[in-house]
Amino acid sequence: MENEVILIGLAGVLASAAPVIFATIGETFAERSGVVNLSVNGTMLLTAMAGFVAAVLTKSVVVGFLVGLIVGALVALLVAFSSITLKLSQVAVGYVLTMTCRDLAYFLGNPYVGIEGVRINVVPIPVLSDIPILGTLLFKQDVMTYLSFILIVVAYVWIFKTRPGMMLQGVGERPAAAHNRGANVNRLRYIYTVLGGALVGISGPMYSLSVKAGWQGTISGLDGIGWIVLAITIFGAWNPLRAAFGAYLFALLQWLGLVLQPVLTGIPSQVLQAAPFPLMILTLLFVNIGDAEWVDRVLAQLPEGTRRAIVRIFRALRSQPPAALGTPFERQ
Amino acid sequence: MEIEFRNINKTFGTVRANIGIHFSIPAGTIQGILGENGAGKSTLMKILSGYILPDSGEIYLDGELAKIENPADAIRYGIGMLHQDPLDFPPMKALDNFMIGKPGSLFPARREAERAFLELRDQFGFTVDPNSYVDSMTVGERQQLEILRLLWLGVRVFILDEPTTGISAQQKEKLFLTLRRLADNGNTVVFVSHKLEDVEALCDRVVVLRRGELAGQMTPPYDTDRLIEMMFGKVIKLDERLPCSATDQLVLRLQNVAIDDYRLQIRNVNLEVRCGEVIGLAGMEGSGQELLLRACAGLVRTVGGRVIVNGKDLTGKDTHSFMRHGVTFMPASRLEEGLIPGLSINEHFILTGEQKGVFIKRDKAKSYSQNKISEYSIRGFPESRVEALSGGNQQRTLLALLKEELSLILLEHPTRGLDIESTIYIWSKLKERCAKGAAILFISPDLEEILQYSDRVIVFFSGRVSPPLDATLTNVDQLGQLIGGKGWEEIFEKEQVGVSNAAQ
Ligand SMILES: Nc1ncnc2c1ncn2[C@@H]1O[C@H](COP(=O)(O)OP(=O)(O)OP(=O)(O)O)[C@@H](O)[C@H]1O
Ligand SMILES: [Mg+2]
Numbered sequence: 001m002e003n004e005v006i007l008i009g010l011a012g013v014l015a016s017a018a019p020v021i022f023a024t025i026g027e028t029f030a031e032r033s034g035v036v037n038l039s040v041n042g043t044m045l046l047t048a049m050a051g052f053v054a055a056v057l058t059k060s061v062v063v064g065f066l067v068g069l070i071v072g073a074l075v076a077l078l079v080a081f082s083s084i085t086l087k088l089s090q091v092a093v094g095y096v097l098t099m100t101c102r103d104l105a106y107f108l109g110n111p112y113v114g115i116e117g118v119r120i121n122v123v124p125i126p127v128l129s130d131i132p133i134l135g136t137l138l139f140k141q142d143v144m145t146y147l148s149f150i151l152i153v154v155a156y157v158w159i160f161k162t163r164p165g166m167m168l169q170g171v172g173e174r175p176a177a178a179h180n181r182g183a184n185v186n187r188l189r190y191i192y193t194v195l196g197g198a199l200v201g202i203s204g205p206m207y208s209l210s211v212k213a214g215w216q217g218t219i220s221g222l223d224g225i226g227w228i229v230l231a232i233t234i235f236g237a238w239n240p241l242r243a244a245f246g247a248y249l250f251a252l253l254q255w256l257g258l259v260l261q262p263v264l265t266g267i268p269s270q271v272l273q274a275a276p277f278p279l280m281i282l283t284l285l286f287v288n289i290g291d292a293e294w295v296d297r298v299l300a301q302l303p304e305g306t307r308r309a310i311v312r313i314f315r316a317l318r319s320q321p322p323a324a325l326g327t328p329f330e331r332q
Numbered sequence: 333m334e335i336e337f338r339n340i341n342k343t344f345g346t347v348r349a350n351i352g353i354h355f356s357i358p359a360g361t362i363q364g365i366l367g368e369n370g371a372g373k374s375t376l377m378k379i380l381s382g383y384i385l386p387d388s389g390e391i392y393l394d395g396e397l398a399k400i401e402n403p404a405d406a407i408r409y410g411i412g413m414l415h416q417d418p419l420d421f422p423p424m425k426a427l428d429n430f431m432i433g434k435p436g437s438l439f440p441a442r443r444e445a446e447r448a449f450l451e452l453r454d455q456f457g458f459t460v461d462p463n464s465y466v467d468s469m470t471v472g473e474r475q476q477l478e479i480l481r482l483l484w485l486g487v488r489v490f491i492l493d494e495p496t497t498g499i500s501a502q503q504k505e506k507l508f509l510t511l512r513r514l515a516d517n518g519n520t521v522v523f524v525s526h527k528l529e530d531v532e533a534l535c536d537r538v539v540v541l542r543r544g545e546l547a548g549q550m551t552p553p554y555d556t557d558r559l560i561e562m563m564f565g566k567v568i569k570l571d572e573r574l575p576c577s578a579t580d581q582l583v584l585r586l587q588n589v590a591i592d593d594y595r596l597q598i599r600n601v602n603l604e605v606r607c608g609e610v611i612g613l614a615g616m617e618g619s620g621q622e623l624l625l626r627a628c629a630g631l632v633r634t635v636g637g638r639v640i641v642n643g644k645d646l647t648g649k650d651t652h653s654f655m656r657h658g659v660t661f662m663p664a665s666r667l668e669e670g671l672i673p674g675l676s677i678n679e680h681f682i683l684t685g686e687q688k689g690v691f692i693k694r695d696k697a698k699s700y701s702q703n704k705i706s707e708y709s710i711r712g713f714p715e716s717r718v719e720a721l722s723g724g725n726q727q728r729t730l731l732a733l734l735k736e737e738l739s740l741i742l743l744e745h746p747t748r749g750l751d752i753e754s755t756i757y758i759w760s761k762l763k764e765r766c767a768k769g770a771a772i773l774f775i776s777p778d779l780e781e782i783l784q785y786s787d788r789v790i791v792f793f794s795g796r797v798s799p800p801l802d803a804t805l806t807n808v809d810q811l812g813q814l815i816g817g818k819g820w821e822e823i824f825e826k827e828q829v830g831v832s833n834a835a836q
Contacts, residue, residue, distance in 0.1 A: 163440050166432045170421050177419040180383060181433025182404030300633060300648070320423060327674075332344065332384045 026199025038094025041226025042101025051205025072201015290314025369724025
């Protein structure tokens, strides 16, 4: 019985990580092409609200997700236009957009706070859901969670195994060299930024139509997740598999915060709820520790074998951004 | 393929890089393009390869007007270019670099690509490992990689911008054979260089550019003096050896230095460098000379022995400590390690810090930069961004950035990409430093340069380090043998004699 509860809890972790995965992979695509879309937090709030409202008005969750996708893509288009075409600072534009979108979400969503909404259902997959343990964990989820599993694999394969994906890596790494190999750098940047924005846009309604169904305005509890998405993008080293791992870690920490609350009575519940955020940042600090000069010096004193082993671990952990991240490309 | 340039013009801001360039290249030939630094060679080649667009003018291929608006178009016409600074993706593997940009199905066949890679590599006698990362490769290997990539793309017009500046004599020989073979198979090769001897040895015909204009053309037999005159507008004589200004004071002492790299080990290096001395490090790329040079700058950690600079033991210290003791290092890859793309010449001078205090006095800095620009005859303005400078001018900028008070100058390929006039000029500048007491250690793939300018020479062969040889007592042949791993016993015997002589 106890086991069953834990299993259902873990299945919940996979489901609540799904929107984080969509948003992180979306951001990963944009950043791989060299564009930082800093508007994630605002976009998620705005699309959560817009998707919810659209779904309520049309009584269709599909429309809700489509609206989220389109709004997300439009915000990203603004980022792309101002940074690629107008060559404005990506950080400044993204930050202003994230603030604007958040305020818009609260303002426009105000009339809809707390109303009865629609939500997507769990769709157990026949046969597979009967497998012990794995069935409950993986195959009794809603459609979007299934899609998040697929997205991880597709995004990974796209970036690392396909021809356009390799060019994408090149564009973010050294646009001049990608240009030299026939890529239309700025067009690709537009495409991936908008695609990434669309994925972030889907993640919003995933909250309001599923994970935290409904729209509660400022107390929806979504504010801040977008920033964590940006951190997980880095933690994930711009690799969808690692990013997914980061998203699951974050969701697990959040869940632990909830279940441990009755046990750890000495700690205020707010601390437990907030803990996943600093913890994610700490992990982030750790991934690039191998690059630090002092670590290098400490390691130099260790015996050969140990040093090699540790260096190998550090190298595997290491997260190097695309070299041209945030820099515009202009051909003469 | 026959290529015809018709009246090509290109300006960058106020710089006229190409002015009414008009000439044609017959199919199946090796065409040399000569010209001093900043003459507009790279610009013209970038236009042909679609990398940049001309302001006006046309290119005809086999008599038909070609529409080359971007590199993809050029590749479709079968035109590919090896850029002066290889345009590759440093953190990726060689094989990925090889594959990116090759048209084909959604899922590229890695295994097939690797097979093609190895086949072409062996066919041309190159040494690049498909699974090594580009950022661990030498400039020569990166060039090889780009050439392999172009071959695989099925290019029929090969443009090579200064391909011989970063490679050894052997590699050069191989490259020339390769190019000859390509031309004999009906391909067209365009070979850009300042090195007259390379152009004369290889090219079927030559055009000379000067300050953006076509200064003349020539077919064999070549008249070297005439070519030089076309390039520089005046006659230039090669220098005789400049006098050695070594004193007795020690600048650098290496005692039993050992260095480990994942591909080679260096053991027991002992060396004493005196003020005013110039020491040339010869060897095929990746033989260990780069490691030793970087170790002297504190950029590579030694695993044994001691590095002593000006009497101070700096073993294991970071590069800033070395800098504080008057050591400076100038890397081969100028845009990656030496200069900061995006910043102007002026900003570079501000950063290297002749000024004190928090606020930048831009006007003062500007007049300072202006002086340096004319002192080192850099073709550019204080506001010019470094990546917009021609290759040779970037090199001059790097040299101009060297601080005034230096005791040890470590140079990787100091005259890479420089024309003869600049080479002579740069070395006269460096020798001035020596006269003021600085010592110089430099790496060059050009044995002539090493013999011409160093007082002593150290040869490297896969981690083995020769004792310092007197530059006046050795010659190109002996050095060539040593770099190839031959004749080592002999010098060690001589060394014994030398040591016992010194002891007397
Ligand atoms: N992107 C650019 N922006 C501004 N000026 C440029 C740019 N590229 C080249 N120039 C200028 O155009 C002139 C010709 O440059 P180019 O690179 O064609 O010379 P080059 O003949 O290849 O010289 P080198 O032998 O030094 O490589 C130079 O004065 C250079 O400063
Ligand atoms: Mg050039």
